[in-house]
Amino acid sequence: MKFTEQMTDRRMLGTSIKKQASQCKTRHTLIIDSDEPDYLCMSENKVKEIISNAFADNSTTLLRGTPELLRPLDRLERDYVKRYNELSEKWKDEICHFSTNVDMFFHPKYQQIIGMGPKIIPLLLNELKNPSVHWFWALNSITGEDPVPQEKKGDISEMAKSWLKWGEKKGYDI
Amino acid sequence: MTSEDRLKRIFPRLHSGYFKITSEPDNYNCVAWAVQDVKKWWQPLFYWPKEVPEGYSIDNYIALYEYLGFERCDNSSLEEGYEKISLYAKNGFFKHVSRQLKDGYWTSKLGEKEDIKHSYDSLTGDMYGGIVVLMKKRI
Numbered sequence: 001m002k003f004t005e006q007m008t009d010r011r012m013l014g015t016s017i018k019k020q021a022s023q024c025k026t027r028h029t030l031i032i033d034s035d036e037p038d039y040l041c042m043s044e045n046k047v048k049e050i051i052s053n054a055f056a057d058n059s060t061t062l063l064r065g066t067p068e069l070l071r072p073l074d075r076l077e078r079d080y081v082k083r084y085n086e087l088s089e090k091w092k093d094e095i096c097h098f099s100t101n102v103d104m105f106f107h108p109k110y111q112q113i114i115g116m117g118p119k120i121i122p123l124l125l126n127e128l129k130n131p132s133v134h135w136f137w138a139l140n141s142i143t144g145e146d147p148v149p150q151e152k153k154g155d156i157s158e159m160a161k162s163w164l165k166w167g168e169k170k171g172y173d174i
Numbered sequence: 175m176t177s178e179d180r181l182k183r184i185f186p187r188l189h190s191g192y193f194k195i196t197s198e199p200d201n202y203n204c205v206a207w208a209v210q211d212v213k214k215w216w217q218p219l220f221y222w223p224k225e226v227p228e229g230y231s232i233d234n235y236i237a238l239y240e241y242l243g244f245e246r247c248d249n250s251s252l253e254e255g256y257e258k259i260s261l262y263a264k265n266g267f268f269k270h271v272s273r274q275l276k277d278g279y280w281t282s283k284l285g286e287k288e289d290i291k292h293s294y295d296s297l298t299g300d301m302y303g304g305i306v307v308l309m310k311k312r313i
Contacts, residue, residue, distance in 0.1 A: 095285070096285050096286055096287050097184055097284045097285040097287055097301060098285045099203040099204045099205065099217075099269070099283070099285050100217065100230055100267070100268060100269065101217050101218060101219060101230065102230045102267060103269070131201065132201065133201060133203075133215050133220070133286060136219070136220070137219060140219070153219075153220055153221050153222075154206075154213075154214030154216060154220045154221020154222075155213060155214055155221075156201035156215055157201070159220075
């Protein structure tokens with residue numbers, strides 16, 4: 001199964017899923033590395049369904065990680081995620097002492113992230129689960145929308161909640 | 175590298191003056207901290223009073239603090255009954271603002287990182303430019 005081969009070849013789950021399956025015989029143990037960039041959002045039940053189908057077995061256990069994760073990405077998507085992670089880590093390191101929009105959001109690396117377009121919206125929304133000032137500008141620029149009520153502007157936690165609600169309404173599985 | 179060492183690397187003048195880290199990183203910025211607001215990030219798109227023109231020039235920030243009751247002043251000395259702030263700029267663009275404490279030292283929120291207590295001009299340099307305007311408000 002293609003999904004299984006991808007996981008095995010690219011060490012997507014930290015340990016080969018096939019190796020685990022052979023060791024466990026009847027019970028599959030799925031270790032999810034929450035830092036693994038090769039997955040986007042998918043429900044825990046969907047993950048179990050996919051893994052169970054892959055091994056024609058009747059049980060799968062999720063040991064750790066973020067249960068809302070997972071679907072296999074095609075190569076183009078993986079490239080996007082990798083590029084996003086590289087750019088955002090460097091950007092965060094360079095701007096952490098800046099206070100103004102000009103310095104933070106007109107930064108070349110931030111502009112490159114915006115330029116990646118709508119495909120990175122789920123990644124940006126996921127980052128808002130740990131609220132920071134970072135991604136509101138990019139979300140606003142990419143979507144053209146601003147779901148934050150006027151009275152909540154400036155309150156980073158409330159702004160994050162507003163964007164996450166927006167994401168749910170738009171169908172992003174976050 | 176300790177947080178102190180990191181700050182000294184970014185703000186070299188901290189080597190020669192007093193400074194102390196006084197908070198953990200949090201989601202407010204120097205503009206908010208200057209008026210002792212620890213709940214908001216003050217910037218256009220985030221929180222910005224609608225009565226003040228949005229923009230990033232030093233003039234926009236002078237207008238902001240005038241709106242909040244500050245007036246320009248010409249020295250950084252401790253003055254009974256007044257709170258003072260110092261505005262930093264580079265090439266006409268606002269970069270930072272510090273607030274004077276009652277003991278004469280200054281306090282700054284450094285981006286999304288820590289608050290520090292420091293000497294008057296020890297944050298001047300490449301990162302924030304220079305102090306271009308002093309303002310005071312009666313307390």
